[in-house]
Amino acid sequence: MATLKQVAAHADVSVQTVSNALNAPHRLKPDTLRRVTRSIELLNYKPNRNARSLRTSAVELIGYCVPSWPHGQTHLVMDQFLHALCTAAERTGRHILLFTAPTGIDGMPVYDDLHARRLVDGFVLSQTETHDPRHGWLKEQRIPFVSFGRVWKETTQPGPYVDVDGAAGCATAVRHLYETGRRRIAFLSWPRTSGLAEDRLAGWRTTCKELELPTKDLAIRCPEDMIDEGARATAKLLDAGLEAGTPVDGIVAISDILALGALRELTARGLTAGVEVGVTGFDDSPLASVVSPALTSVRQPIDRIATELIALLTDSPAPADPATGGTERLLQPELVIRGSSAPG
Amino acid sequence: MATLKQVAAHADVSVQTVSNALNAPHRLKPDTLRRVTRSIELLNYKPNRNARSLRTSAVELIGYCVPSWPHGQTHLVMDQFLHALCTAAERTGRHILLFTAPTGIDGMPVYDDLHARRLVDGFVLSQTETHDPRHGWLKEQRIPFVSFGRVWKETTQPGPYVDVDGAAGCATAVRHLYETGRRRIAFLSWPRTSGLAEDRLAGWRTTCKELELPTKDLAIRCPEDMIDEGARATAKLLDAGLEAGTPVDGIVAISDILALGALRELTARGLTAGVEVGVTGFDDSPLASVVSPALTSVRQPIDRIATELIALLTDSPAPADPATGGTERLLQPELVIRGSSAPG
DNA sequence: CTGAAAGCGCTTACAG
DNA sequence: CTGAAAGCGCTTACAG
Structure with missing residues (x-):
């Protein structure tokens, strides 16, 4: 050599x-x-990068903690996200270093260690939780990081973040269903503890009100993000609609998984998604285009997210440029329309 | 510091x-x-790890190329695999460095570069293809690597590998269906070009013969790993069975995705998986336990795979220990039985 | 525009 | 068992 x-x-x-x-x-x-x-x-x-790094004390490596999921759950777009993140990092001559750590504050010594030993320059955080303690801790330690996802319910967000406007995404889904003739649009959500869920739910609620659509008893919180839960919630909605003589004709689900549950329940009842009931999901995961009818879904701009994350983490402190400056980016998702909401 | x-x-x-x-x-x-x-x-x-690495010229980093998937396809157990790989690496004080590269031989300069600049000590290869050119190339360059998956149809496998005995997995699935009373067991496969598919198919065929079950016209090759293809193939099998008066009562699918297609087609015809027809998948992906009836599936021992990969890559050249020695590990999968093959 | 020197923070023979 | 010295392969002020 x-x-x-x-x-x-x-x-x-x-x-x-x-x-x-x-x-x-x-x-x-x-x-x-x-x-x-x-x-x-x-x-x-x-x-030799080690020699260079020793001298400059920059390793051009970005740490990312591989999430560990409870069995039966999975991050359906994680491979897309990782691919996008790698690509974005490589465009700046950097790479992604993977590691595992305990959830929440317990994992912080791992982050500290990786940074102190100079294995990474900084971190990309994801799977941000409500009141996520990692952001504040890293900021305090002056360890560079950027977050995919907001820390909800805090007065101020510690550190830079990129996030997707979930409320706007759900608003678009509601409007789309409205435009295709739906007048009783339900929302399949997660538990109240999720800031993400509250944001998306708010988008649904606000838009329904704007369009003068009912919302009462139309939001259901599924305890877990599972197909069965989505099916169960849909069954409840359909039953209640039948009893009251006001059938639900639209379902906005907070995830593709819950939407898949809705599709299954519809099929089980001899109903066709996109005909009697319009259904939308969230994430545009690979499953969305693979079921039939294919699932209309809100797509997060993954490449853009990755690019902005890397930019916020690695760019010299932005000179408060009013256009692109600041350290907070709220990106707009896009509705991908398929058969589950519009037959044909 | x-x-x-x-x-x-x-x-x-x-x-x-x-x-x-x-x-x-x-x-x-x-x-x-x-x-x-x-x-x-x-x-x-x-x-400081950079100082250490400069001196010892070992970085304790292992490269892994994030696969990029055609749209609509996804590696359902990729997050599990990455998590396992990270954990296994960390047990030896190492970490995983992610990168992207063009497929096949075109990507080799990237591998070479990462190794030459001392960003990684070696590589874990996955998504091994039939006649995969990477193994031979890396071996020639004397760049350390280990492969998850065999290079099929070569006289000798270049370099160490870990793989799962797909034939044995499918044999187990066939036997399980036989034991639950199935006598006409079909196989949903991929195109002939896949060595992996041929291996698993052989397991099905051999076991059927052993049990004196028919195989003629019972293996269908789906052009792509998609739910629709699985459903289509299942429809064809069911139709042919009806016509001939010899209904198919078991389906071994080469992937969970194809099995999901089979489940869908059964449901569409008013049949219940696990009752009229027993169905098994492969990979035990998160989806398997989330559909209903839940899917019986062949599970690859992911943690074991990861551990062996790291061991083969990092251990000092094994002293030809007859028990654990050598640089080839063929691991046995395990059948996870759920409702799709055995009601109740 | 080019070069001699110092130093980044470790580890590794080697002496004592 | 402990220490003085060299060196891993770069980059960075600083002279010329």
């Missing part, structure tokens, strides 16, 4: 000049640069 | 002794060790 010194000898310059050829080529006379570049190629020289 | 030197000064020993306290504590007099340890804790000293 060639070293700087060998390249320097080969090109008959000092090591410093080779280093400059790599890191500040404009400082070299074009002729010298050419000669050095040729030697680099000839010797197939690749700079 | 404390350095070795500072700790040495604080403990009134040489830096070398502090280093030894960390890396070879047995060399120190118990008393000295105690004193040094105290200083380390007091100063909250964490060794």
Whole structure:
């Protein structure tokens, strides 16, 4: 393996000049640069990153804690997210270092350790929880990080974040169902403890009110994000609608999984999603396009999210540019319309 | 941030002794060790890994290329696998570095680069393809790697691998269906180009023959791993069975996704999985336990796989121990029985 | 525009 | 059992 010194000898310059050829080529006379570049190629020289990192004390590595899921649950777009995150990091010459850590505050020593030993420069946080203690802790330790997802219900968000406007996403879903003729639109949610859920639910509620649609008894909180729960909640909604003579004709689900449960219950009752009842999910996971009828779903802009995360983490402190500045980005999701809400 | 030197000064020993306290504590007099340890804790000293790596030229980082999937496809157990891989790596003091690369041979310069710049010590390969060119290339370059999955149809496997005995998994599934009374067991497969598929199919075929069950026209190759394809293939099987007066009563699917398609088609025809037809999948993905009836599925021992991968990659060249030695591990999967094959 | 020197924070033989 | 010295391969002020 060639070293700087060998390249320097080969090109008959000092090591410093080779280093400059790599890191500040404009400082070299074009002729010298050419000669050095040729030697680099000839010797197939690749700079040793450990030596560089030792000197600069930047490793160009970003830590990401692999979430561990309770059995039966899964992050259906996690591989997409990781791929996007890697790609975004690589565009800036960085990479993602994976690690595991206990949930919540108990995991913080792991973060501290990775940073102190200089295995990473900083962290991308995801799976943000309501009152997530990690953000405040990292900020206090002056460990660089950026969060995918807001810390809900705090007065101020500690540190930079990127998030998706869930309320707007659900609002779009409600409007879409309204435009396709639905007038009694229910919402399948998660427990109240989730700030994320409250945000999305608020989008549903507000939009229903705007459109003068009913909301009473139409929001159901499923205790877990499981297909069965979605089916159960849908059954309850359909039964109540029948009894009252006001059948539900639209269902906005807070996740694709719950939406899948809704689809299953409809099928079980001989109803067709997109015909009698319009159904929408959230996340546009791979499953959405694979069931039939395919699931209309709110898609988070994953590539954009990844790009912004890396930008916030690695850019020099933004100069408060009113347009792109600041350290908070709320991105707009997009409704992907398929058969479950609009037959044809 | 404390350095070795500072700790040495604080403990009134040489830096070398502090280093030894960390890396070879047995060399120190118990008393000295105690004193040094105290200083380390007091100063909250964490060794700089870049300095260490520069010196030892080992980074304790393992590269893993995040697969990119065609839209609508997903690796349902990828998050489980990554979690297991991370955990296994961390047990040996290592971590996983994620990167992206073009598929096949085109990606090799990326691997080479990561290794040459000393960002990683070696690689874990997955998504192994038939005739995968990466293994041979890496071996030739003397870049350490281990493969999850065999390179099929080659005379010899280049380099170490861990794989799951797919044939045995499918054999178990067939036997289970047989034991629950099924006598006409079909197989839902992938295209012939997949060595993995041929292996699993062979397990089905051999076991059927052993049990004197029919196999003719009972293996269907779905062009893609999608729910719709599984449903379509199942429809074809059921139709053919009806016509011939010999109804299919068992379906072994090569993946959970295809099995899900089978379940859907059964439901659409008013049949119940586990009653009229027993169905099994492969992978025991999160979806398996979430549909209803829940899906019987062949589970790959993910934690074991991860542990073996890390062991093969990082252990000193095994001394040809007849028991655990060698660089090839074929692990046995396990059938997880649920309602889709056995009601109640 | 180019080069000689110092130093990033460790570990590794080697002496004592 | 402990320490003085060299060196891993870079980059960074600083001179020239």
